[in-house]
Amino acid sequence: MAAAGRYGLEPQFTLSEEILRDRQICVTDCYQCAKCSAGCPLTFAMDRLPHEIIRLAGLGQTDLVLGSSTIWVCSACETCTTRCPNDIDIAGVMDYLKERAVRSGRPVPQPQVLAFHRAFLENIRLAGGRLHEPLLLGLYMLKSGQGLRRLQTGEIKADLRLGLKMFQKGRLGLKPPRRLLQLEALVKLWHQPKS
């Protein structure tokens, strides 16, 4: 086994090769100019900067990147991807790593963000192909444990006030959306295995 480098990292290349294979993104093209991080509006909420994630991914540091909050608080604003001089789709890497973290079943450092994504997708399925906003909130509160927490802390009052205001302003539709006519066909596609 090769000795770990100066920073205690032992490079390995399967992760970068897998990113290239699955998403056609070459993270090893990165020359660490940090332009991605310079323009990123979310760095204040990140534990590692975007250019660090790209470098760590290039060095195959799977645990470090999959365990990072950064991939979850990236808002997918696409600033980095747009500006990278080496044409690296950094936002695409963030998505790839989130999906991989979920598939690996490891604990996620931003469970609320993941709970929201899951509630959203569950919602489309349950509501028959379109989003039902009140159901989304309900599912999220249940899945994230936020409902119980907010009930205990009393924050739920503010949520209810907001809901009431939305309702009064005609912006909270309780009526579920129309279910798709071809829902079956969609669900079939939905479950196609990855090519």
Next chain:
Amino acid sequence: MKVSYYPGCSLEHSARDYQESISAVVALLNLALEEIPDWNCCGATAAHSIDEHLALTLAARNLIQAETLGQDVVVPCALCFNRLKVAEHTLVQRPAALPEMAYQGAIKIWDLLDYLTQPPLLDQIQAKIVRPLRGLRTVCYYGCVVARPPKITQRPDYENPTNMDTLVKRLGGNPYPWSYKTDCCGAGFTISRPDIIDTLVQKLYDRALEAEAECIVVSCQMCQANLDIPQERISQKTGKSYYLPILYFTELIGLALGHPEVTTWLSRHFVNPLPLLQRRGLL
């Protein structure tokens, strides 16, 4: 003239004001929006974050549905637009990624703002103005993903889009320059990380005020919600009393064209635009 329309989920409810103003404005311009049959949710941030295949499938199905109508499709939401464009890119460039889905790629996907600001329509809008905006001081906020990444959106002016500014100017308003046109509002973190929204949005308020704007004009219902709904909360949190109405560009068109229902749309906002518009003699 007829064009296909993909409204997206939130325009049916939480962004009803946007939908109402869109319907009114297109009617004034003699355009007919034909909803694409049996459309589904584009999957939004959730799908592309944790299930790429599902994200592509959901968005691609909408394109295939749209193609049955054989005309270009207009999309009012920045994120839906972006997701449909990503699906288009995949279906055309890498059809093997979605082998079940056959798409010719003969129709064009338009962002609503881009569509309505094509020169002939802009001329039509201007010819119908009955109540010019009297120099209303605005900044135009385009949001993130309608422009980015340019490889997908095919926009040449992705760092500094100008068509909303042109529109506001033609309506008689005053669009001020600022550097935050395409900065991020926090998008899908509204529920899961409202603290992130607050930080990003407060920066936008401060920069808009620095540019001496008295309101912010938007073309996306997510941007609208993230800038409008938490304004009171952000004011309380920071001890500043922000008052910046967040107006859809379609509401401004309706206002300038004298549509009788403008106040109904505006009454759905959290930050009440009426005091500002009355003060400026626009209502």
